[in-house]
Amino acid sequence: MTEERQSGLWDRPGAMIRPNDHPVPHTGGWRMGKKPAVTLSQCVNCLLCWQFCPDSSVVIEGTTFSGFDYNFCKGCEICSAVCPTQAVVMVDEETPVDRWGRIQEVQSL
């Protein structure tokens, strides 16, 4: 019997959530056909998309915008709506982009 069971914690209603003790669900599977894609040359690194993304799916390296993590992006379009330079557009799920949703890198291959 574990220490927690002995202490009676497991007999209480509700759930116990402990950091780093559970798998992180890839909620990107909930997207409904559209995903964000970015043209980096149009990005001015304002990070508004990062601030407003409700799923922490905007990837930054240090303080520089880098793209999107499709494992968690739900395609809500907020990043596209707040981007002041239209660097972010919503595209069909099948549209080829690199793993971070960057359009330029694919076109230059």
Ligand code: SF4
């Ligand atoms: S579409 Fe929504 S969830 Fe996906 S990166 Fe943009 S703001 Fe975040």
Ligand code: SF4
């Ligand atoms: S909102 Fe647009 S311009 Fe600002 S960091 Fe995001 S992609 Fe770049």
